[in-house]
Amino acid sequence: MSIEPRLRTGLTANTEHLQPNLDHELSTLLRRAHRRLKVRTAAVGLLAAAVVAAVVWLSGASGVDLGLDRPDPAKSPPPASSTPFTKGPIPIAGRVGTLDPGPYAMIMIGDGDDSLPRAAVDVPEGGYSTNGGYVIDTRTAKGEPVQRGILSFWLVDEVTTDPCKADSYVDPGPSVRDLATALAAQPGRTATDPAPVTLGGHRGLYVELTVPEDSDVRGCTDRQLTFGRSNDPYYLASSIPGAVDRLWILQVRGIRMVAVVTTTPDDTQDTIADLVGIAESTTIINPANPQS
C-alpha cells in the first residue's frame, strides 16, 4: 500500500495540536524587536558621537584637512544654534502609516541618536511612512493602499564588491566621489556616470543605478543584491529586476549623506516624478534647531 495517504493524514493529525496564540506571539515578537532596536540605537549613538567628536577634533583642533567636499556656503543653511527642538518639520521617526500632508524631518538611517543634520521634505496628500522611508501611497479604485516607490536618507558606511555576496563589504573611502565611484563600479547593476548636483544647498554627485531586467538573484545571499549598509543593520538591497536607485550623494557639514529614490518597473512615471520632485525639494535642518 502507498504510504502517501498515511503521510498526508498523519502529518496533519500530528500537527493539529499546534495552535499558536497569535496575539501573544505577535506581541512577544514586537517587544523583542523594540528591545533590539533600543540596544542598537544606543550602540550606534555612542559610535556616532565618537565619530562626530573625532571629526570635530581632527578638522578643528588639529587643522587636518580630511579631504571631504565642502558644502556650498552661499547655499548652506546658517550654523546650528542651541534652540531646543520645539517647532519645524514633524519627525517622521516612529510613524508607520498614512501621513498628513506637511513638512517632515526624515530619518537618517545609520544615525542612531538623531544628532546629525537631516533632511526635511514636504509630504503631499497620499504620503506614507514605513518608519524609515517615505512612500507614495497610490490607491486602487477600491481605495486599497498600494505603496509605490520609496524615498530614504542614509549614511552609507560600506559597500559590497559583489552585490550577490552580502559578505563582501569594503570601506569605499570617505568622500562623495569615493562612494559614487564604488557604487557605480559594482557588478549586477548598470550605472550612469556620477554627475555634479546640488540638493538642499549642498553639493554632491548624482548617480542612477539600475538592476537589469534579466537579473537572476536566485544564487545570491537572501536572494537579493546587497549594495551597501549603514553602521546599523540596514542594507541597500534589491531583488527586483528593473529596480532603479536614484542617488544624491552629498557632503553636509562634514557628513556624507545619501538621498535615495527607489522605484520598480511597476511604478508609474507620475510616481517617479513625484518622488524625485520631493527629493529635489529637500532642505537640510539641524536637529537642535529644525527651523534653521
Add this chain to the structure above:
Amino acid sequence: MEFEWVFRSTYPSVLRTAYLILHDRGRAEEVTQDAFLRLCERWHGIIRIDHPEAWVRKVAIRSAIRQAKLSRLRFSSSSPEEPTAWDRLPDVDLARAISALPAQQRAAVALFYLEDRPVDEVASLLEVSTSTVKQHLHRARARLADLLAEQQEEVSGDVD
C-alpha cells in the same frame, strides 16, 4: 501589505513545518519567532522583500534544518522530544519514523505532504534543484515504508 497580516497568515504553517523538522515544539517556536523577528526588522527598515511569506519560511526552514543537524550530533542517541509528548500524538509511529529521516528529507516531506506545496516551490524554499527534492521525497517514502513496516511487524509480534 501589512506585517501583521503576513504574520497572522503565515506563522502557523511556518511553525508546523519547523515542528516537523525539529520534533520539538519549544525549539520550533523559537526558530519561527526568530525568523519573523528578522522579517520584522527588515520590514520596518528600508529593504523591500518581494515575497515576505516565502522569505520568512525559508529563513525558518534553514534555521530548523541547521538546528536539527546540530541536535542530531549532540543527542544522537536520544529522542528529540520527551516520550510523554510523543505518546500524545495521534500517529506516534509516523512521528517516530519521520524523526529518523535526515533533516532535509523531513523538510521536503513537511512542505510537500503537509503544506501541499508543489515540487518546484519546495525546491525554491530548500534552495535545491527539483530533482533533488524528488530524490528526497523518494528516499523518504522508501525509508518510512520500511520503518513503518518494521513497527507493524513488532506490534504483530507483540500481539502474537
